[in-house]
Amino acid sequence: MKSLNRREFMKFAALGTSAAALAACATPTAAPGAAPAAGSTAASGAAAGGGQLEIFSWWTSGGEVEALNALYDIYSAQYPDVEIVNAALTGGAGQGGNMKALLETRMQGGQPPDSFQVHLGRELIDSHVVPGRMEDLSFLYEEEGLNDVFPQDLIDIASYEGKPYSVPVNIHRSNVLWYRPSKLEAAGVAVAPTTWDEFFAAAELLKTAGIPALAVAENEPNFSGHVFENILITQLDQAGYLGLFDGTTSWEDERVTRSLEILNQAYDYANQDYLSTSWGDINDRFVADDGPAMMIMGDWTHGVLLSKAFSDYRWAPAPDTAGMFMVLSDSFGLPNNAPDRDNAVNFLRVCGSREGQDAFNPIKGSIPARTDPDLSKYDEYLLSAMEDFKNNTLLPSIQHGAAVKQSFVLDYAIAINNLATNRDVAAAQAMLVQAATDAEFSA
Ligand code: GAL
Numbered sequence: 111m112k113s114l115n116r117r118e119f120m121k122f123a124a125l126g127t128s129a130a131a132l133a134a135c136a137t138p139t140a141a142p143g144a145a146p147a148a149g150s151t152a153a154s155g156a157a158a159g160g161g162q163l164e165i166f167s168w169w170t171s172g173g174e175v176e177a178l179n180a181l182y183d184i185y186s187a188q189y190p191d192v193e194i195v196n197a198a199l200t201g202g203a204g205q206g207g208n209m210k211a212l213l214e215t216r217m218q219g220g221q222p223p224d225s226f227q228v229h230l231g232r233e234l235i236d237s238h239v240v241p242g243r244m245e246d247l248s249f250l251y252e253e254e255g256l257n258d259v260f261p262q263d264l265i266d267i268a269s270y271e272g273k274p275y276s277v278p279v280n281i282h283r284s285n286v287l288w289y290r291p292s293k294l295e296a297a298g299v300a301v302a303p304t305t306w307d308e309f310f311a312a313a314e315l316l317k318t319a320g321i322p323a324l325a326v327a328e329n330e331p332n333f334s335g336h337v338f339e340n341i342l343i344t345q346l347d348q349a350g351y352l353g354l355f356d357g358t359t360s361w362e363d364e365r366v367t368r369s370l371e372i373l374n375q376a377y378d379y380a381n382q383d384y385l386s387t388s389w390g391d392i393n394d395r396f397v398a399d400d401g402p403a404m405m406i407m408g409d410w411t412h413g414v415l416l417s418k419a420f421s422d423y424r425w426a427p428a429p430d431t432a433g434m435f436m437v438l439s440d441s442f443g444l445p446n447n448a449p450d451r452d453n454a455v456n457f458l459r460v461c462g463s464r465e466g467q468d469a470f471n472p473i474k475g476s477i478p479a480r481t482d483p484d485l486s487k488y489d490e491y492l493l494s495a496m497e498d499f500k501n502n503t504l505l506p507s508i509q510h511g512a513a514v515k516q517s518f519v520l521d522y523a524i525a526i527n528n529l530a531t532n533r534d535v536a537a538a539q540a541m542l543v544q545a546a547t548d549a550e551f552s553a
Pocket of ligand 1: 168169174229282408410438439440510
C-alpha cells in the first residue's frame with residue numbers, strides 16, 4: 111500500500127469535497143475571517159484583567175478531565191484573575207453528542223462560548239469556518255511562532271483559504287487494539303491478534319473460557335462507527351478509502367460489504383450487553399475482573415486507563431492495520447464575538463505552547479501537535495505513537511471529524527448502529543449508500 115505522505119494527507123483533509131456543498135446551504139453570519147466585533151482587539155499577550163473564560167468540550171472522562179485541567183492550571187498561573195468556566199458536557203465523539211448539540215444552539219443563537227473543542231479537518235471547516243462563525247487566527251500563529259512549530263500539513267488542515275482557524279493541541283490515533291494480557295493468557299492465547307483471522311481464533315478460545323473478546327458500547331450510535339472505520343481500512347487500500355468521500359469508491363463496493371461482515375461477526379464475541387452499555391461506561395467494564403479482553407479504541411483509552419492507575423493492558427495496531435495510522439486531532443478555535451475574547455486568545459496561546467502541549471498530552475494519551483516536545487515527559491506508548499505517526503500511512507478518521515462533514519458522520523454512525531442492533535449487513539450497507547448519496551460526495 112502506497113504511503114499517504116504528509117502533503118497528500120494534508121491535501122485530502124484540507125481540501126475535502128464537502129466545503130463547497132456546505133457553503134451553498136449554510137447561512138453565513140459573517141465571512142470567514144471577518145474582523146472581530148467592534149471593541150475587541152487582538153490580545154497583545156498581556157495579562158487579561160479578569161472576567162471569565164468559558165470553554166466547551168466533551169472531556170468528562172478520566173484522563174480527559176485531568177489533561178484539560180493541566181491546561182487550565184497553566185492558564186490560571188498566568189491569568190489568576192480570570193474565572194475559568196469549564197462547560198464540559200459528555201458525549202461529543204459523534205455528531206449527535208450533547209456538547210455538539212448545545213454548541214450548535216449557542217453558535218446559531220449568537221451566544222458562543224469563548225472557545226471550544228473541535229476536531230481538525232472537515233468538522234472544523236465545514237461546521238464552523240465555512241458558515242462564517244470563526245475568527246482567522248493568522249495573527250496568533252504569527253505572534254506565537256506557531257507556523258514554525260506545527261507541521262505544515264497540520265496547519266493546512268486547520269486552514270481555510272490559507273488562513274488558520276484553530277490551534278491543534280494533539281494528535282490522536284484511532285486504530286489501536288487495547289488488550290489485557292492476563293485475560294488472553296487465561297484463555298490460552300499466547301499473543302495479541304495481528305489480523306482479523308487471528309482475532310476470531312483468539313475470540314473462540316476466549317469464548318470457551320467465558321471471556322468476551324471485544325468491548326463494545328453501543329447503547330447509542332458512535333462506538334461501533336469507530337470500530338468500523340478501522341475495519342474499512344483493512345479491506346480498502348488507501349486510495350479506495352479516500353475515494354469513499356469523493357465518490358470514486360462506491361459505498362456499495364463489496365469491500366464495504368466484507369468490512370460490515372467482519373464487524374457483524376465480531377459482535378458474536380462482544381460483551382453480551384453491548385446494546386445497553388454506554389461509551390462512558392465501557393472503560394469501567396474493560397478494567398473489571400469479568401470484563402472483555404480487547405477493545406478497539408483511540409488512544410485516549412491510554413489516558414483513561416492511566417487515570418484509573420490500571421496497568422494490566424498493552425496495545426497493538428487494530429487487526430490488519432499495522433503500518434497505518436488513523437489520525438484525528440483536537441483543537442480549539444475562536445468564535446466570532448467571543449464574550450471574553452482576550453481571555454480566549456490567551457487560552458489559545460497556552461494550547462499552542464510547548465509547556466501546554468507537554469502538560470496536556472502525556473495525560474490525554476495523545477502526542478503533541480508541535481514538533482518540539484520534551485520527550486522525557488512521554489511514556490513508552492506515546493513514544494511509539496510518535497514514531498508511527500512519522501513513519502506510517504496516515505488516514506483521516508471518519509468518526510472523529512477529520513475525513514468528512516458532520517452530517518455524514520451522523521448518518522454513518524446510525525447505519526453502523528443499525529448493524530449492531532439488527533445484524534443485517536445488507537440493510538446497514540443500504541443505509542451507508544443512502545448517507546453517501548445525501549452527502550453528495552464528489553471529487
Ligand atoms: C474524540 C476526541 C478525543 C476523545 C474521544 C473520546 O472524538 O477527539 O479527544 O475525547 O473523542 O471522548
